[in-house]
Amino acid sequence: MRNQIEAIVQTLTGSPSFVYGTQTELNTLADDATFPCVFMYPLQPIDLSPQVNGSVDNTFTIYLEFLFKTDFGQYTADNETYITQALQLANQFIVKASTYREGEGRYFRIKAGNKAKCVPVYNKFDVNTTGIGLTITLATMYFDVF
Template identity: 85%
Template sequence: MRNQIETIVQSLTGSPTFAYGTQNELNTLADDKIFPCVFMYPLQPIEVSPQVNGSVDNTFTIYLEFLFKTDFGQFTADNETYVQQALQMANQFIVKASKYREGEGRYFRVKAGIKAKCLPVYNKFDVNTTGVGLTITLPTMYYDTF
């Protein structure tokens, strides 16, 4: 899953860099990253749904932060431009995730009304970053049949 998300992130406008890890790991990794950057946190619980045809559907809840480096001491109002740019990146991520193909078909089943929330993030990490955090549930299209 991490590899598919990273591939989608690398195709976004502005070529953001990508990092994956826990809160503490990302804080350390942020020191050496080029911004804008998308941080992916470990997967939330994965919903596993057995189907009648012997297959299993998997639904992943992911949390990503789309961040820009900001200066220390800037007020929240000074960072609104970064929040808007990060929101545009998050929106583009959702569109690209819905079209992402692996093999002969789409990888994610992204439909209208899918659950996604975006919250502004201010002054995060030691390097001081601002942007948005996106929580989205992505069901996969491919599953194993046993």
């Protein structure tokens, strides 16, 4: 899953870098990251739904932060342009995730009507970053029959 998310991130405008890890790991990795950067936290709940045809659908909730490096001492109002830019990246990510292909077909299914939630993120990590946090649920299109 992480590899597919990273592949999508690499196609976003500006080619943001990608970092994966826990909160503590990300704080350390942010020191050497190139910005803008997308930070992916470990997968949230993974829902397994057995289907009548013997397959199992997997649904993942992911949390990503689209962050830009900011200067120390800036006020929140000074960082609003970064929030707007990060929101544009998040929108691009959602569109590209819904059309991402691996092999013969689409990898993810994003159901119409499912809401992705974004929250502004200010002064995150020791390097001081600002952007948005995106929580979205992705369903994989592939399945296994046992």
